[in-house]
Amino acid sequence: MQWEFIVALVIAIPLILFPAAFVWYLNVGGLFTAMKEAREKRARAKQLGRTVKAEK
Helix, strand or coil: CCHHHHHHHHHHHHHHHHHHHHHHHHHHHHHHHHHHHHHHHHHHHHHHHHHHHHHC
């Protein structure tokens, strides 16, 4: 391999991988947030169901 090709790879690989890793990070973060909100919503609904039954 010629040194120009190696330098081109060293420059090109991070330019391709960093945006891909950032998008992956955003997707995983969004999924985590959605699961957390769903879990909290389910817990609130369950708690609300218990309080309604207790008042009757």
